[in-house]
Amino acid sequence: MHPRKLVPLLIPLLCGMAGLVAASSHMDAPLITLDDAANTTDVYAFVSGTPEQKFLTLALGVYPFEEPGIGPNKFNFDEKVLYELHVALGNDLAAGRATISYQFRFETRYKNQATILQSYLGVIQDVDDANQNLTQTYTVKKVDRRGRGRSTTLGTGIVPPNNQGIATPEYNTNAGEGPARDGVASAAQLDRYTAQTIFTLRDGYRVFCGQREDGFYADIQAIFDLLRLRGAGQARDSQGGFNIHMIAIQVPVAELGGDLQVAGVYATTSRPRVTLRSSGGPAYSSPFVQVGRQGNPLFCEGLVAIQDKDLYNRTKPTRDAALFRRYAETPELASLLNLLVLMPPIPGIETQRTDISAIFIPDLIKVDLSTDRARFAGGGPSHPTNPDDPGFSRLSIFGGDVLPSPLSGGNVAGGWPNGRRFGDDVVDIAVTALISDLRVNPPIIRGPAGDNVDRNDAVYNKVFPYAATPMNGRNHPHH
Amino acid sequence: MNRSLSLVALLALLGCAAEKNDPAPAAAPLVDPCAAALASLPGTTPQDREIARVQEEARQARDPSPLLERLGWLLVARARSSGDEGFYPLARQSALCLLRRRPESFEARLLDGHVLHQMHRFREAEEVAKRLVRERGGPFDFGLLGDAQMEQGRVAEAIGSYQRMLDLKPCLQSMSRAAHVCWLKGDRTRALELIRMAAGAGSRRDPESLAWVHTRRSLWELEAGSETEALAAAAEALSLVPDHAPALLARGRVLLGAGRDTEAIAALRPAADQRPLPEYLWTLAEALRSAHRIEEAERVEAELLRSGAAADPRTFALFLASTGRDAAEAVALARAELANRADVFTHDALAWALAAAGRLEEARPHAERALSEGTREARLLYHAGALAAAGGRREDARRLLLEAAALQRLLLPSERADLERRRAVL
Numbered sequence: 001m002h003p004r005k006l007v008p009l010l011i012p013l014l015c016g017m018a019g020l021v022a023a024s025s026h027m028d029a030p031l032i033t034l035d036d037a038a039n040t041t042d043v044y045a046f047v048s049g050t051p052e053q054k055f056l057t058l059a060l061g062v063y064p065f066e067e068p069g070i071g072p073n074k075f076n077f078d079e080k081v082l083y084e085l086h087v088a089l090g091n092d093l094a095a096g097r098a099t100i101s102y103q104f105r106f107e108t109r110y111k112n113q114a115t116i117l118q119s120y121l122g123v124i125q126d127v128d129d130a131n132q133n134l135t136q137t138y139t140v141k142k143v144d145r146r147g148r149g150r151s152t153t154l155g156t157g158i159v160p161p162n163n164q165g166i167a168t169p170e171y172n173t174n175a176g177e178g179p180a181r182d183g184v185a186s187a188a189q190l191d192r193y194t195a196q197t198i199f200t201l202r203d204g205y206r207v208f209c210g211q212r213e214d215g216f217y218a219d220i221q222a223i224f225d226l227l228r229l230r231g232a233g234q235a236r237d238s239q240g241g242f243n244i245h246m247i248a249i250q251v252p253v254a255e256l257g258g259d260l261q262v263a264g265v266y267a268t269t270s271r272p273r274v275t276l277r278s279s280g281g282p283a284y285s286s287p288f289v290q291v292g293r294q295g296n297p298l299f300c301e302g303l304v305a306i307q308d309k310d311l312y313n314r315t316k317p318t319r320d321a322a323l324f325r326r327y328a329e330t331p332e333l334a335s336l337l338n339l340l341v342l343m344p345p346i347p348g349i350e351t352q353r354t355d356i357s358a359i360f361i362p363d364l365i366k367v368d369l370s371t372d373r374a375r376f377a378g379g380g381p382s383h384p385t386n387p388d389d390p391g392f393s394r395l396s397i398f399g400g401d402v403l404p405s406p407l408s409g410g411n412v413a414g415g416w417p418n419g420r421r422f423g424d425d426v427v428d429i430a431v432t433a434l435i436s437d438l439r440v441n442p443p444i445i446r447g448p449a450g451d452n453v454d455r456n457d458a459v460y461n462k463v464f465p466y467a468a469t470p471m472n473g474r475n476h477p478h479h
Numbered sequence: 480m481n482r483s484l485s486l487v488a489l490l491a492l493l494g495c496a497a498e499k500n501d502p503a504p505a506a507a508p509l510v511d512p513c514a515a516a517l518a519s520l521p522g523t524t525p526q527d528r529e530i531a532r533v534q535e536e537a538r539q540a541r542d543p544s545p546l547l548e549r550l551g552w553l554l555v556a557r558a559r560s561s562g563d564e565g566f567y568p569l570a571r572q573s574a575l576c577l578l579r580r581r582p583e584s585f586e587a588r589l590l591d592g593h594v595l596h597q598m599h600r601f602r603e604a605e606e607v608a609k610r611l612v613r614e615r616g617g618p619f620d621f622g623l624l625g626d627a628q629m630e631q632g633r634v635a636e637a638i639g640s641y642q643r644m645l646d647l648k649p650c651l652q653s654m655s656r657a658a659h660v661c662w663l664k665g666d667r668t669r670a671l672e673l674i675r676m677a678a679g680a681g682s683r684r685d686p687e688s689l690a691w692v693h694t695r696r697s698l699w700e701l702e703a704g705s706e707t708e709a710l711a712a713a714a715e716a717l718s719l720v721p722d723h724a725p726a727l728l729a730r731g732r733v734l735l736g737a738g739r740d741t742e743a744i745a746a747l748r749p750a751a752d753q754r755p756l757p758e759y760l761w762t763l764a765e766a767l768r769s770a771h772r773i774e775e776a777e778r779v780e781a782e783l784l785r786s787g788a789a790a791d792p793r794t795f796a797l798f799l800a801s802t803g804r805d806a807a808e809a810v811a812l813a814r815a816e817l818a819n820r821a822d823v824f825t826h827d828a829l830a831w832a833l834a835a836a837g838r839l840e841e842a843r844p845h846a847e848r849a850l851s852e853g854t855r856e857a858r859l860l861y862h863a864g865a866l867a868a869a870g871g872r873r874e875d876a877r878r879l880l881l882e883a884a885a886l887q888r889l890l891l892p893s894e895r896a897d898l899e900r901r902r903a904v905l
Contacts, residue, residue, distance in 0.1 A: 034682035035650055065684070078679055271649035271680065274657050274673065276638050289649050306545070307585065310617065314647065 036063050037078035038269040040294040041244050042216050043085075045265035045365045046374040046419035048250065048464070053204075054259055055250040056367060057464065058085045058102070059422075060267040060294075061214065066243040068163065069473020075162060075245060077106040077136055077209065081269050082288050083247055088264035088317075088364055089256055092145075096264070096317030096362025100256070101143040103151075104209065104247050106136050106159070120167035123176075127160050127196040131167075135159070138209055140201060140249070155201030160193040160210045163243070165474025168193065172472045179476065180213070180469040182379060183461035185386045190461065191469060198464060206250040212467035213458040214239040216297075218427040219451045235452035241477035248465040253369050260407055264364030265419075266295035266317055290314050295363035296417065297426040303327045303360065317362035328357035334434045346435060346446070355438035359417045367419040370407035375414055376466070377423025379459035386459055394425035394455070398432050398448050422460045422467060427451050512575035516550060520569075526557050544584070547577040551590040558597065560687060562724060562754035570594045585615050592623045601630045601819060612640075618648035622656060632821035634663065634852055651681040655692050662699060663823070665853035671699050686719035690726055693719070697729040701736065702857075702886055709733045724753040731762060736888030740770035751779070757787040757794035765891040792816050793828045797858075800828075800835035801894065810836050823849045823859065831862045839869055857886035861898050868901055877905050 041061035049055040060083060066075050077083070082105060086098035111133050112121060122131035136159040142152045161168050166176035170192040173181055181191055190198075198208050220238035222229045229235065253259045270288035293313050294300065300312050304327050312324065330351050338345035359366075377394070378386035393399025393414070401414035415424040417433075428450035437444040457477065458468035471477070517534050520527065533550045537543035551573030558566035574591035577584055592607030608624035611617070625640030638660055644653045658673035674696045681689040697712035710733055716726035727750035734743035743766045751759040760783040767776035784804075787795030792812040799809035809832035817825045830845035846866045849859050864879030880902045887895045 034685040034688070035680045036682040036684070037679065074683065080676055080679055272676075274645045274649055274654060274676075276642050276645070276657055276660055284646075289646065291648060291650065310648075 035291060037076075038062065038081050038271060038291050039064055040267055040269060040292045041214065042297060042420075043265065043267045043294045043365060044248075044420050044422060044466070045263075045367050046415075046421045047253075047259075047367065047369060047371055048373045049253075051372065054253040054369070054373070055206075056087070056253055056256060056263055056265075056369060057248065057250050057466070058087075058265055058267075059246055059248040059465065059467065060085055061212075061216075061244040061246050061467075062269065063245045064214075064242075065239075066211070066214075066245070067478065068241070068243055068471040068476040069165065075211065075243070076108065076134070077104075077138070077159065077245055077247075079106050079108055080272055081106075082271075084268045084270070085247070085249060086266050086268065087251065087256065088266075089146075089261060093262060093264040093364065093366070094362075096320055096364060098266075098316075099145055101145075102154075102249055102251070103141040103143060104138050105141075106138045106209075108134060108136050110134055119161065120164060123166065124161050124168055124170075124193070127193050128158050132161050136209075140205070140207055154203065154205050155199060155207070157199040157201075157207050157209060158197055160197040162211045163470040163472050165472050171469050172475070176472070177475060178472070180458070180472045182383075182459035183386055183468045185378060185462045187463045190463065194465065194469070203255060204252040205255075206464060208246070208248045208465040210246065210465075211243050211470040212246040212465065213456075213469060213471055214242045214244045215422045215456055215458075215460060215467050217425070217453050217456045219453045223427075223451060229451055232452045237453050237455075237457045240457035241471055243470045244467075246465065246467050248467070250464055256369070259369040261369055262407070263367050263369055264295075264317075264362070265367060266293065266364050268293045290316075293317075293363075296360055296365055297420060297424075298430050299324075299328075299360045299363050302333055302430065303331055305332070312363075317364055320360075320362040324363070325357055325361050328360040329353050331356055331434060333431075337431075337435055342435070348437065349435060353434075353439075355443075356433065359433075365420050366417065368403075368405050368407055368412050371403040371405050371412060371418075374403070374419060374421050375401060376421065376462040377456075377460045378462050380455055383459060386462065388423070389462065392423070394423055394428070395432070395448050396424055396429055398429060398445065423456065425450065425454060428454070510572075512572040512579065513547075515572035516547065516569065516576045526553065526560060529553060530557065544577055544580055547573050547580075548586045548590060551577070551587075551594070555590075555594060555597065556687065560720075562756065564598070567594050567597050571598070585611060585617070585620075589617075589619060589623065592627075596623060596626055596630070599630075599819060601627045605631070612643075616643075616647075618644045618650075618653060621647070622652060625656060629659075630820050630822055632823070632825075634660070634822075649676075649680070651677045651685075651688055651692060654680060655695065658695070663852050663854050665855045667699060667703055667855065671696065671703060674699065683719065687723070690716040690720040690723045694723070694726045694729045697726070697733065698889065701733050701888055702855075706733060706737055706888070722749065722753065724750045724759070727753075728759055728762065731766065732889065735762070735766050735769065735892065736890075738769075740766055744770060744772075755782060755786060755790070757783055757791045757798055760787070761794065761798050762891065765893060769892040788812060793820070793825055796828045796832050800832045803835070806832060806836035810838075823852055823854055827859050827862055830866060834862075834866050834869065839866065842866055843870060855882065855886070857883050857889040858894065860886065861890060861894060865897070865901055868905060873905055876901070880905070 039062060041064045044059040046057055048057045063075055082103060085102045087100045088097055089099040092099045117133060119134045120131060121133050124131045128135055137156060139156050140154040142154050144150055163171040163180060169176035171180050172178055184190055197210055198206060200206050216239050217237040219230060219235040256263060268290050269292035270290045273284055273287050273289050300309055304312050304324060331353055334349045375389035375392040377388050377392055381388050391401060393401035396415035397413035402411040403414050405412040412418045415421045416426055416429055428448055431449040432447035435446045435449055460466060460468050517538055530553050533546055533553060537546035537550060540546055551570045554566045554570035558564055571594045574587050574594060577587035581587060588607055588611055592604045596604035605627035608620060608627055611620035612624055621640045621644040625637040628637035628640060641656045641660060645657055654673050654677035658670045658677060661673060662670035674692055678692045681692060693712045693716035697709045700712055701709035713726050713730040716723055727746045731743045731747035747763040747766050751763045760779050764776045764779040793816045796809040796812040799805050813829035813832045817829055826845040827849035830842040830849055833842035846863045850863050860879050860883035864876050864883055867879055868876035880898060883898055887898060
């Protein structure tokens with residue numbers, strides 16, 4: 001099977017009010033586009049840990065296209081935003097309803113306000129030392145809707161400093177002058193700041209919140225440039241060199257009721273409701289208004305039409321079947337592939353794609369909790385100190401990366417769409433799935449097809465928090 | 480030929496109506512809106528180049544619809560950054576072209592409504608918005624409706640529309656509108672809270688919107704008594720868009736209020752060069768007079784007298800009335816503006832013009848209407864106090880002028896001087 005190039009997509013460009021700029025992956029929905037602090041980039045969900053202590057690891061990225069080193073005080077979690085990671089279990093999974101929600105709220109304080117040095121008063125040796133001026137802390141709450149919907153505070157944490165360079169040498173090589181350190185294979189090797197900001201909360205939860213390298217990779221520039229794709233060796237990771245802010249939590253699977261089940265995962269961001277009227281208005285059920293939502297990669301970016309992207313962002317997955325199913329069952333991208341690339345066109349891939357809708361509707365990342373832990377990406381198969389786990393494939397099941405599933409009695413994908421790992425090549429996986437036919441048994445697999453960006457620009461960690469070290473503001477690929 | 484003149488010439492050639500308050504033509508348009516939207520424009524700024532690029536893509540595309548929409552918003556952004564309102568009719572041509580291709584396009588109608596609003600065709604904008612709300616009900620549809628209602632002085636209705644917008648999407652655009660409502664209703668504390676929230680919901684990738692938010696914050700911080708915060712907010716705006724005219728104006732006003740005339744002029748001059756509108760020219764002229772640079776001030780005032788009536792009739796009416804010039808023209812301009820734009824500021828302008836013309840009894844209801852929403856703005860209070868004094872209502876006058884005095888840093892030097900004179904005789 002010959003690799004096929006990703007075909008031109010209709011570009012979801014500018015929409016909306018004056019001043020909005022072109023959309024791209026990570027900033028796709030027209031009316032969420034420029035609320036960086038509440039704009040989700042990616043959601044990750046996968047099984048980690050050991051059979052004795054198994055976790056469902058969840059991660060949410062926000063702040064797309066964080067330029068390293070630009071205004072160290074500019075990229076912080078927003079105190080006004082409610083960041084949430086949701087897990088659907090049992091009957092809630094098919095309904096798209098959150099069973100348990102993990103809520104993150106941030107606060108900002110300064111050790112010294114009588115200075116222009118907002119973030120760093122000197123070289124930071126340890127997180128929250130005297131030289132870390134702007135410091136964010138956060139509180140994690142669990143809302144468990146099994147039973148009475150109790151809210152429980154799981155604990156608190158501190159956000160490590162953003163990676164500026166010499167001020168934050170522990171992230172970097174050469175005392176802060178060199179590039180950010182590669183990801184590592186063991187917790188003992190983590191940089192000090194990251195290690196110091198992994199917190200164990202009550203009931204065995206572990207959390208990390210802070211700046212990380214953006215682990216998504218694809219040649220988005222070419223894809224959105226009328227799909228004039230670049231060849232191997234020329235294609236570029238458009239997210240390369242950028243950071244994000246990430247919220248990560250390891251949920252003990254025991255907390256979810258055990259591992260013989262599939263969990264659904266999605267994330268939302270919400271801003272406080274603002275009321276102008278002092279009286280006479282409607283009664284509101286929540287003090288927050290959802291402004292962003294993400295489950296599987298690429299659903300909103302690649303399948304939902306422009307006219308409905310904002311609707312997607314402000315609705316819950318419970319409405320996906322009614323509102324967005326058609327985008328999955330009749331994926332426009334498949335039509336474009338047939339129209340523009342495939343010679344001859346592949347019959348039957350444009351409509352009635354129940355296989356695609358099974359992934360995206362409702363838009364939750366479905367994770368089979370019964371498997372062993374996922375295989376993790378490091379720095380590629382041949383990295384000298386942190387290679388990918390044996391058997392890891394960026395193409396997940398299309399690359400032979402499968403895991404035995406006691407729940408299903410067979411094998412399931414080792415990565416997306418069974419969960420989503422750092423390092424999954426979601427663009428290639430999605431396109432390969434679209435041109436294949438997974439509705440039949442055995443499935444017809446065509447491809448793999450892709451954009452010729454086959455790896456991330458940075459080395460992932462194979463330990464929590466998994467995302468790579470944030471790019472050094474002083475020394476990064478954009479220079 | 481400067482940019483605005485070249486655009487006007489282009490529009491005249493194409494037969495497009497570029498006037499404000501122009502009713503929708505009954506006859507078919509004289510030109511093809513698509514040809515007008517895609518006609519090449521001069522200019523070398525990055526925005527101009529982006530406009531040219533999108534126009535070229537639209538000419539080549541099999542379906543230029545998304546590009547036409549993008550082009551329309553680029554032209555709107557260009558109008559805002561350049562201060563050249565000639566871009567708005569061109570933006571409207573993009574919308575009309577898109578509507579011709581897709582008559583039911585929500586995106587085209589939102590663009591059209593926004594442009595109509597910017598062209599001060601508020602009733603038409605409201606009709607577009609109402610239909611969008613009825614048929615789609617998106618957050619920006621409610622925002623447009625609220626804007627049109629607000630400009631026509633229907634604040635309660637605007638609050639309802641903005642609330643719907645906020646309920647759907649708390650974002651920079653909705654929160655800044657909420658902030659304005661709070662300020663208008665006299666709740667400056669909440670206005671500042673909301674404008675800060677609006678800034679937090681913005682992005683440096685949309686620097687102009689963020690700069691605008693910080694500019695508003697600058698003036699409200701000054702009202703709240705903090706010159707330092709006001710200058711910091713203006714600086715934040717200018718760090719995002721270095722030549723942002725509204726931010727330069729705000730900075731200039733803060734400095735002028737502090738008696739730092741030379742520094743104020745340094746900010747106001749480039750602002751007025753970019754946007755030779757009455758508000759900018761008047762403020763610059765006052766700063767020059769305050770710095771005893773009378774000849775320069777007179778040149779600026781001459782420019783203001785030449786262009787002010789067409790550029791911004793309301794502010795020009797205030798200028799005429801405040802400087803003891805043609806009160807009759809001031810009344811005529813303000814009254815004409817009121818027919819289209821019945822907000823508190825237009826009522827204030829008419830009240831002041833009528834008072835300048837010696838028509839105090841006619842002025843009084845307009846002065847009362849100007850304060851009816853609870854706005855605690857320096858000029859509104861100063862004018863209302865002056866009218867109360869002139870009408871023999873000394874207690875009202877003392878109260879209003881005292882409140883204006885607390886905010887006098889936001890008044891122009893001549894207004895501050897007049898305020899003090901009036902207080903001294905009470």
